[in-house]
Amino acid sequence: METLSLYVDRDSPVHRVDPISKLLYILAATAIPIILPSLLTAAVVLAISVALLLLGRIFRRVIPLISVIVFVLLTILIIQGLFRAGNVTPLFQLGSLIFYREGLLYAVRISLRVINIMLAFAILILTTKPSDLFETLVRKGLSPRIGYVLSSVLQIIPQMQNTVGTITDAQRSRGMETEGSLAVRLRAFIPLIGPVVMSSLTQTRERSIALEVRGFSAKGKKSFLNEEIQEPYHRFIRWGLLLSIILALVWRVAA
Amino acid sequence: MKREGMWSLKLSTAALVLIPVAIGINYIGKFFAELLRLPLWLDSIGTALASMLAGPIVGALSGAINNIIYGLTVSPISFVYAITSVAIGLTVGIMAYKGWISNLWKAIVMGLVVGLVAAVVSTPINIGFWGGQTGNVWGDALYAFLLAHNYPVWLASFLDEIVVDIPDKVATIVVAFAIFKGLPKGLISLFGGGKKIEKL
Amino acid sequence: MKKIIVDNLKYRYPSAQELALKGISLEIEKGQFIGVIGPNGAGKSTLCQALVGLVPHFYHGAYGGSVVVDGLEVLKSEISALALKVGLVFQNPFTQVTGAKLTVYDEVAFGLENMGLDRAEMIERIDRALTLLDIYRYKDRNPFDLSGGQMQRLAIASIIAMKPQIIVLDEPTSQLDPQGSEEVFKAVDKLKSEGMTLVMVEHKIEKIAEYADKVALLSGGELVDFDRPIRVFSRPDLERYGVAAPVYTRICRDLKIKDEKTGLYPITLEGAVAAVGSLE
Numbered sequence: 001m002e003t004l005s006l007y008v009d010r011d012s013p014v015h016r017v018d019p020i021s022k023l024l025y026i027l028a029a030t031a032i033p034i035i036l037p038s039l040l041t042a043a044v045v046l047a048i049s050v051a052l053l054l055l056g057r058i059f060r061r062v063i064p065l066i067s068v069i070v071f072v073l074l075t076i077l078i079i080q081g082l083f084r085a086g087n088v089t090p091l092f093q094l095g096s097l098i099f100y101r102e103g104l105l106y107a108v109r110i111s112l113r114v115i116n117i118m119l120a121f122a123i124l125i126l127t128t129k130p131s132d133l134f135e136t137l138v139r140k141g142l143s144p145r146i147g148y149v150l151s152s153v154l155q156i157i158p159q160m161q162n163t164v165g166t167i168t169d170a171q172r173s174r175g176m177e178t179e180g181s182l183a184v185r186l187r188a189f190i191p192l193i194g195p196v197v198m199s200s201l202t203q204t205r206e207r208s209i210a211l212e213v214r215g216f217s218a219k220g221k222k223s224f225l226n227e228e229i230q231e232p233y234h235r236f237i238r239w240g241l242l243l244s245i246i247l248a249l250v251w252r253v254a255a
Numbered sequence: 256m257k258r259e260g261m262w263s264l265k266l267s268t269a270a271l272v273l274i275p276v277a278i279g280i281n282y283i284g285k286f287f288a289e290l291l292r293l294p295l296w297l298d299s300i301g302t303a304l305a306s307m308l309a310g311p312i313v314g315a316l317s318g319a320i321n322n323i324i325y326g327l328t329v330s331p332i333s334f335v336y337a338i339t340s341v342a343i344g345l346t347v348g349i350m351a352y353k354g355w356i357s358n359l360w361k362a363i364v365m366g367l368v369v370g371l372v373a374a375v376v377s378t379p380i381n382i383g384f385w386g387g388q389t390g391n392v393w394g395d396a397l398y399a400f401l402l403a404h405n406y407p408v409w410l411a412s413f414l415d416e417i418v419v420d421i422p423d424k425v426a427t428i429v430v431a432f433a434i435f436k437g438l439p440k441g442l443i444s445l446f447g448g449g450k451k452i453e454k455l
Numbered sequence: 456m457k458k459i460i461v462d463n464l465k466y467r468y469p470s471a472q473e474l475a476l477k478g479i480s481l482e483i484e485k486g487q488f489i490g491v492i493g494p495n496g497a498g499k500s501t502l503c504q505a506l507v508g509l510v511p512h513f514y515h516g517a518y519g520g521s522v523v524v525d526g527l528e529v530l531k532s533e534i535s536a537l538a539l540k541v542g543l544v545f546q547n548p549f550t551q552v553t554g555a556k557l558t559v560y561d562e563v564a565f566g567l568e569n570m571g572l573d574r575a576e577m578i579e580r581i582d583r584a585l586t587l588l589d590i591y592r593y594k595d596r597n598p599f600d601l602s603g604g605q606m607q608r609l610a611i612a613s614i615i616a617m618k619p620q621i622i623v624l625d626e627p628t629s630q631l632d633p634q635g636s637e638e639v640f641k642a643v644d645k646l647k648s649e650g651m652t653l654v655m656v657e658h659k660i661e662k663i664a665e666y667a668d669k670v671a672l673l674s675g676g677e678l679v680d681f682d683r684p685i686r687v688f689s690r691p692d693l694e695r696y697g698v699a700a701p702v703y704t705r706i707c708r709d710l711k712i713k714d715e716k717t718g719l720y721p722i723t724l725e726g727a728v729a730a731v732g733s734l735e
Contacts, residue, residue, distance in 0.1 A: 004327075065330070068330060079388065107386070121331035152553065152555040153278050156279055160276070160279035178290070190430060197304070209543070213507055215566050223567075223571045225564040227574070441468075
């Protein structure tokens with residue numbers, strides 16, 4: 001049974017860090033380059049993220065994640081380099097197209113920011129089991145009912161996706177056209193999605209009942225089967241990250 | 256039967272169980288749109304349906320959690336656009352509560368409004384995050400064209416977004432409307448909250 | 456000791472015109488096994504849900520009369536409080552899996568976490584429940600990877616871990632294959648021998664004849680009969696209520712072979728064999 005997850009099961013120092021610290025890292029990696037907007041800050045944060053990815057032995061797994069947006073970043077580079085308002089200093093020329101310094105610099109800044117955010121998220125996503133992340137959030141005060149919703153999405157979606165294959169085959173065998181003109185293809189959409197939706201919605205009543213009779217709506221504090229893993233250095237990391245953000249703010253204000 | 260206002264924060268178990276299903280419907284809509292090579296995303300049908308069935312709060316939650324889960328499991332960019340999904344859920348929820356799903360024409364108008372809201376909410380995100388583009392080929396081509404002709408960034412970005420959002424959201428709402436109208440009454444009453452027990 | 460007291464229970468679903476239950480009264484003693492039979496639409500599922508509080512607290516609608524379960528009045532209690540007294544298992548094994556847990560072991564823990572139990576207590580209860588339902592060896596499997604029969608036993612285990620003294624089973628085998636059904640009936644047998652009070656809706660009438668202390672015959676929202684199985688199954692009008700008597704009863708009826716002591720038709724294989732044997 002597949003669950004939705006990009007988690008890479010390894011043992012590494014990064015894997016062993018708690019999810020809240022990784023969330024705080026995302027906050028720091030996003031906020032600090034905004035508070036101190038210089039290419040240097042962005043580059044330093046980038047380097048730290050790359051180092052963490054290497055430490056977590058998941059660097060190679062990031063490539064497919066990043067490649068999706070690399071194409072968009074290239075188009076940004078081209079479009080901003082050519083057309084951004086305020087482009088006055090030409091840098092180089094391709095045929096009749098002039099690329100300007102200001103636009104390219106702007107695009108580079110954007111790219112660094114985007115990649116920084118992506119890498120920071122990747123550190124969380126690739127080294128944390130979603131179930132651990134959600135359980136930690138519930139321990140810290142997230143409503144357990146919302147925690148349930150988050151956890152169940154990861155398995156309910158593959159279940160629904162499994163039924164799609166069966167229904168599509170059944171509809172096709174009933175002579176439904178899925179190839180051809182746009183109009184034909186548009187018309188096929190509702191008969192394809194309809195049955196899946198119907199069966200999934202009917203199941204929600206039964207699943208709601210099953211949850212209710214297992215005390216889902218009980219008031220009072222819930223407990224956890226799993227033991228909480230608390231390492232002393234986790235707190236050190238969390239406070240360190242918060243401190244770094246505060247320091248950045250102070251630097252910005254002072255400078 | 257007394258019905259609590261649409262802003263009730265008391266989420267029934269049925270409404271909560273609806274959310275993963277709504278997200279699943281979002282995924283499956285996107286899948287079929289790709290399978291049929293339609294020039295639309297169609298990835299918010301579930302969110303819209305959840306809003307129609309259970310109100311704006313549930314719709315907004317469906318949208319937010321959709322982007323959180325997609326962000327955790329496919330592409331972190333989705334996290335950034337969670338606000339747009341929330342806006343869609345809220346808009347559909349409010350308008351559906353006020354009766355904009357009583358017939359197809361009203362639903363189409365609702366689709367236009369949702370497309371507009373999505374564009375308005377997404378544009379500042381697009382500009383702040385990556386300079387105004389959307390990642391959509393046709394939209395970005397329009398953006399490049401407008402930028403080259405010295406239109407202001409916010410306008411170029413807004414038109415980039417709306418050219419994609421209006422057709423997509425109108426189609427999304429129409430499909431969600433069609434499904435909603437086809438649902439048995441018992442299912443619809445299951446999700447509407449705040450009912451009282453009558454005495455016999 | 457009266458475990459369940461149903462007094463003139465009336466109920467109408469929210470979007471319905473007719474009453475689903477039209478004034479049902481019955482009493483169930485501790486340790487009894489009650490079979491519930493009747494045609495489709497008779498109100499059997501509604502009655503089951505009324506015993507655990509889903510009717511009326513989940514569906515709302517219109518409610519009259521009272522149901523008292525182990526001292527708790529259903530109308531005045533929360534479903535989660537009633538869940539500690541009475542559990543419910545229903546047809547679809549798949550929808551009884553929460554979907555939020557990755558292993559069978561964690562799945563059983565779900566209800567116990569909601570109850571706020573401490574870890575040691577949880578582990579003890581989960582181990583016991585999984586062993587009783589003979590699914591301990593699957594404890595690390597994903598719940599969705601189980602067969603129908605295994606999944607249904609998981610549903611039962613999840614419920615009994617919460618230690619209710621009463622369990623309601625609403626057609627627990629109707630979506631299972633023969634092997635799965637057998638597994639579930641074996642489990643039900645074990646629950647019975649543990650002294651639990653059981654209420655089971657079943658179409659497999661031979662099983663009702665085998666287990667039940669009393670049978671409730673429902674039709675059109677009314678309680679037509681509530682008596683020992685041998686009396687209910689001997690009713691000449693049983694077929695009129697959409698119920699076929701156990702095959703042994705039908706054979707004995709057609710052959711006009713009665714049980715010596717009761718003067719009624721036998722309902723189990725043993726009873727039929729004994730009755731035929733005593734013809735000599």
